[in-house]
Amino acid sequence: MTDFNRRKFLKTAGIATASALTGNVLAHSAAPVSPSQGASVIGLVTPKMDIVRVGFIGVGQRGIGHVKHFCHLDGVAITAICDTDDKVLNRAVSAVKEANLPVPETYTGSDYAYRDMLARDDIDIVIISTPWKWHAPMAIDTMESGKHAFVEVPLALSVEECWQIVDTAERTQKNCMMMENVNYGRDELMVLNMVRQGVFGELLHGEAAYIHELRWQMKELESKTGSWRTHWHTKRNGNLYPTHGLGPVSQYMNINRGDRFDYLTSMSSPALGRQLYAQREFAADHPRNQLNYINGDINTTLIKTKLGRTIMVQHDTTTPRPYSRHNLIQGTNGVFAGFPNRIALEQGGSGDFHKWDTDMSTWYAKYDHPLWQRMGKEAERNGGHGGMDFLMLWRMVYCLRNGEALDQDVYDGAAWSVINILSEQSLQNRSNSVDVPDFTRGMWANAKPLGIVGA
Incomplete structure (x- = not known):
């Protein structure tokens, strides 16, 4: 990103995050349906990626499993990892090292350190595995930064957040997939x-x-x-x-x-x-x-x-x-x-x-x-709830690399x-x-x- 675009993104991200986090996530009023600011993303196909460059936000109990699985996927480069807990952050970096892969950059120090990671121009997708209240603001910030968002469940905690995520995906034409592994x-x-x-x-x-x-x-x-x-x-x-x-x-x-x-x-x-x-x-x-x-x-x-x-x-x-x-x-x-x-x-x-x-x-x-006939044994070997976690991530990468x-x-x-x-x-x-x-x-x-x- 250029310095100008980076500053613009960080300003936009700050507004989106502040709105989502300070807004009452327990609000009970349904947001009105407004006209889309972009085209529908049903069946969205993005340009093929030779290598899927990945950033992670949150590598605790759930996120560390995703890091380990990505270490065993072809066509993937783990670029950066962000977490507010140095212990789990170092554990994730160690997992990448043990797989004999290049050491990723790390981001920590505050709840908003992830924004600095999102400002990089060498990340294509971001895996978000944080506490629930952060899912929507981080997904929105990720798409605003020009990256595809893959978010742990649930995607959002209010009607308003759901609409904000949908609107952002349509406007930016970026994928925002909730990773429902089941x-x-x-x-x-x-x-x-x-x-x-x-x-x-x-x-x-x-x-x-x-x-x-x-x-x-x-x-x-x-x-x-x-x-x-x-x-x-x-x-x-x-x-x-x-x-x-x-x-x-x-x-x-x-x-x-x-x-x-x-x-x-x-x-x-x-x-x-x-x-x-x-x-x-x-x-x-x-x-x-x-x-x-x-x-x-x-x-x-x-x-x-x-x-x-x-x-x-x-x-x-x-x-x-x-x-x-x-x-x-x-x-x-x-x-x-x-x-x-x-x-x-x-x-x-x-x-x-x-x-x-x-x-x-x-x-x-x-x-x-x-899909299970093709990859089931590999999925079971790599694990993650009987293999469903690995198969989900493999399929995500396959679609991105093949333009599906x-x-x-x-x-x-x-x-x-x-x-x-x-x-x-x-x-x-x-x-x-x-x-x-x-x-x-x-x-x-x-x-x-x-x-x-x-x-």
Whole structure:
């Protein structure tokens, strides 16, 4: 960047960041739909990159895994890494050194050190793995600097932030992908393939969830995820984390690509579990016992789509029960359900849809997604939630290097993430329905569904 453009970027970035961070992330007013300042980025294709030059913001518990995976991807150069914690920053640099790759530049010292990294002209994409409140401002700043943004979930924390990100992506014509890794799991990819081949008939209903007991994170006081994530249970009552289950179901249903979320209604159970856990695990005068936990232990949100389909989305990181994302898709010919995997079909299955078929071997043999067939063993070898993390990053780099559209775009990230704040709005109004914004501005009706790609 020239000195003039660098100064202009830093000024613009400062305004964007200040607006996003000082604006009330718990705001309840839906931002009006304004005319786009640029073209739609559905199916956005950018010039091919021989080498994808990467910068990282945040390399703690989540980000370090991304750094290690990028060290094993072809056609990648790790240019720079930014983190406010010198310990985790040095750990990430060591991982790059151990892979016998050039030592990246580092940025630290303040919450805004990442802006100096963004001012470089030798970075193409930025991987953002920071606490939730930073996702939207950092993504906006990244696109304003002329780089593509890849952001951990959720993409944003308010309707306003979602619109700001969409507007910025359209104006700058830069990718802003929320890195929903679950879309790259073997089972989710197989079900997508089955849906595309009509195995379940016409789709009617889906179920998605994030059921993951995480009370133990409350013991992370000074650092790590629990040090900041715990406090969200004192700020918001709704579905705090909707995207892991919702992403795959949305792709099955062609959300934003032939259908879209229309409206939702939400309910929460009482908020009891975290206070009881704090009383049991901490001294009476401990800070964790001074918090007022308001987020219901179990949230259930129902979404209606424009085509009339229904989706149940649940959130529970508090109660003692096994992990589940549900991952259920029901059609006129039958159903797939996860955790554990099982299938029942009227035609094409065992012949008895009153009984579950739990043997997945025959289904994998017939419907394993071509992407998993090609890269599944490599993904499992490199790891990351069973290989889905590595496969997601590999696919991102493949698309950038080959001039192909990404599998997820900014509209997906906005639509899946906005369920967080809208579920709270519904709860605050006796579970009355709340409209879901159309972040595509009507383009969903003619957008092509995500195809079954082989690479």
